[in-house]
Amino acid sequence: MPDIQRFDQNTRRSRAVVHGDTIYLAGQVADDKTADIAEQTRQTLAKVDALLASTGSDKSRLLSAQIWLSTMDHFAAMNAVWDAWVVPGATPTRCCGKVELADPDLLVEIVVVAAR
Template sequence: MSIERIGSTERMSKIVKHNNTIYLCGQTACDEAWDIAEQTQRCLQKVEDLLSEAGSSADKLLSVTIFIRDMKDFAAMNAVWDAWIANKPKPARACVEAHMARPNILVELCVTAAQ
């Protein structure tokens, strides 16, 4: 079975496709000055764009792991998530508090989807 890697660097690939499954690298917001709601919205848009590039869509999500810097932001992040996922099939989901690579990153999404 072939493995297709899209947007590869010396460290990672933005998208990996294998066996009709799509794996996205962790998605963070481009502007760390945004609050948790804006960072979450921007991450979700990046997920949609990458899934489209890979030949899939948010309707084919299998699993999403959400890392947030501080659980005090859980409700605000969920408000954005709930609005975004409202009319889509629901993936398996986990949300954990995590130390981020940079202190201004408030949320990161790791996504697996069907092709």
């Protein structure tokens, strides 16, 4: 049975968990909660990039993505940033929906699963 590796763990969560050749990331959000949806999406995806790199992977190895928006009014602007970021020909499965995020100033949260 493969070992389970946990990255940046505290009492509530791990930012990343690796089991075998699969990497599971916790939901990532922007640091600057005053930024608009495009900038919050860029910051969030930069965190995804950094976590994937720390676990031995990258965005070309994405398997799935869940994108949570505070309002679907942000869908087009978020997609513009996402489409520029994602690797052509290596797009993951994806869902996107409106949810009430933990902090009302957050506009987007992204959860991904990737292969190592």
